[in-house]
Amino acid sequence: MKKWLFIFILLLIVLASAGGFWLTKKEDSTPPPPEQPVEENPVPTTPFTGEVMDLTTTGRPVMAVVNNHPDARPQTGLAEADIIFEMIAEFNITRFVALYQSEDPNKIGPIRSARDYFVELAIAYDAFFVAHGYSPDAREMLESGVVDHVNGMQYDGTLFQRSTDRIAPHNSYITKENITKAMDNAQTSTEYKGQSPYYFYDSMQNDKLNEQALSIRVEYGTNELFYSDFLYNSQSQLYSRSVNGVVMADKETFETIKVSNVLVFEAQHETIDSKGRQSIDLSSGGEAxxxxxxxxxxxxxxxxxxxxxxxxxxxVVKLMPGKTWIHIVPTDPGIEQSVSYTP
Structure with a gap:
C-alpha cells in the first residue's frame, strides 16, 4: 500500500512539473511588446519663431500698435517683433500690430490707437497690450478689463514719451523699461501661459513649393504709400520689406526689417463710420x-x-524658423487683386 502511495505521489510531482513546463513554454512563446523608440529631449524653441529658445525668452508676449502713417516712418522696434500683423485701421490706411516674445526692443513706436480687432488679437495671444488711444469699440473693451494693457491716453508724458522731431499723433513712444513698469502697475502675470498654434521646420529646409516668387507686392486700395514690397534674398533666405522703393529699417539702429515668412490672409471688411474705421472678421478664416x-x-x-x-x-502649414509678416487684406477687391509676385 505504501509502495502504491509512493508511486502515486511521484506521478503527481511529475505531472505538476510537466504542467509548469508547458505553462512556461506557452508564456515564453508570446512575442514581447515592441520596443518603444527612445525620444531625445527636443531642443526648446520660441513659440512664435520656432528658433532655439534662450533661457530668458519665456516671458509673456507684448503686443503693441505701431503707427504706419508716412509721417511716422521710419518706425522703431519693429525689427525685434516675432510677428507683425498689418491691417487697415481706417479707409485704406494700414497699421501694424507687433507681437514681441523672443526679443525685447529698447523702444517701440510711434505707438498708435487701438481697434477692437487689435484687442481681440491681444486676448488670443495672451499678450500685454500697448496702444495710445482707441476707437469707441476698443475703448469699451479695454475699460471692461478683457485684456491686461497700458494706454498712452492715461500715461502721456509719463510711461509714454513724445519725440520732438515729429508732431502728434505720430510721435508717441514707450520703452522696454516702461512696459515693465506698466505690467507691474497692472499686477499682471509676466509669464507666457498660452500655447502657440504655429509649427516650424526643424531647419531652413522646407517642402518644395510649386511656384517661385522672389518679389512680392501687397496693395491696399490705390494709395501707393501703403503698398508693401518684399524682396527675397536666396543667401539669407529672408525677405526685406520696402515702401515706395525705400527699404524699411529701424529709426534708432538702422537694422533692416527682414522676415522668413510672408502670409497674406483675406478677410471680410466693413466700413462702420464716417472716419473709415473698419470691422474685420478675424474668426471665419478664408483664402491665403x-x-x-x-x-x-x-x-x-x-x-x-x-x-x-x-x-x-x-x-497646419509649417513656417520657416524666424520672423513672420502677416497681411490682412479685404475680400473686396480680394487677394488676387491685392497681391502680385514675380519669379
Whole structure:
C-alpha cells in the first residue's frame, strides 16, 4: 500500500512539473511588446519663431500698435517683433500690430490707437497690450478689463514719451523699461501661459513649393504709400520689406526689417463710420497665400482660439524658423487683386 502511495505521489510531482513546463513554454512563446523608440529631449524653441529658445525668452508676449502713417516712418522696434500683423485701421490706411516674445526692443513706436480687432488679437495671444488711444469699440473693451494693457491716453508724458522731431499723433513712444513698469502697475502675470498654434521646420529646409516668387507686392486700395514690397534674398533666405522703393529699417539702429515668412490672409471688411474705421472678421478664416524660401503656395487660414493660423488640407502649414509678416487684406477687391509676385 505504501509502495502504491509512493508511486502515486511521484506521478503527481511529475505531472505538476510537466504542467509548469508547458505553462512556461506557452508564456515564453508570446512575442514581447515592441520596443518603444527612445525620444531625445527636443531642443526648446520660441513659440512664435520656432528658433532655439534662450533661457530668458519665456516671458509673456507684448503686443503693441505701431503707427504706419508716412509721417511716422521710419518706425522703431519693429525689427525685434516675432510677428507683425498689418491691417487697415481706417479707409485704406494700414497699421501694424507687433507681437514681441523672443526679443525685447529698447523702444517701440510711434505707438498708435487701438481697434477692437487689435484687442481681440491681444486676448488670443495672451499678450500685454500697448496702444495710445482707441476707437469707441476698443475703448469699451479695454475699460471692461478683457485684456491686461497700458494706454498712452492715461500715461502721456509719463510711461509714454513724445519725440520732438515729429508732431502728434505720430510721435508717441514707450520703452522696454516702461512696459515693465506698466505690467507691474497692472499686477499682471509676466509669464507666457498660452500655447502657440504655429509649427516650424526643424531647419531652413522646407517642402518644395510649386511656384517661385522672389518679389512680392501687397496693395491696399490705390494709395501707393501703403503698398508693401518684399524682396527675397536666396543667401539669407529672408525677405526685406520696402515702401515706395525705400527699404524699411529701424529709426534708432538702422537694422533692416527682414522676415522668413510672408502670409497674406483675406478677410471680410466693413466700413462702420464716417472716419473709415473698419470691422474685420478675424474668426471665419478664408483664402491665403504663403511666401517662404522664395516660393509661393495657395493655402487657407483659420482662427485657432482667436489666433490666425495657416492651413492646408485641414492641417497646419509649417513656417520657416524666424520672423513672420502677416497681411490682412479685404475680400473686396480680394487677394488676387491685392497681391502680385514675380519669379
Amino acid at each position: 497665400l504663403l511666401f517662404q524660401a522664395g516660393g509661393v503656395r495657395e493655402i487657407e487660414w483659420n482662427s485657432v482660439n482667436g489666433m490666425l493660423v495657416p492651413f492646408m488640407d485641414g492641417e
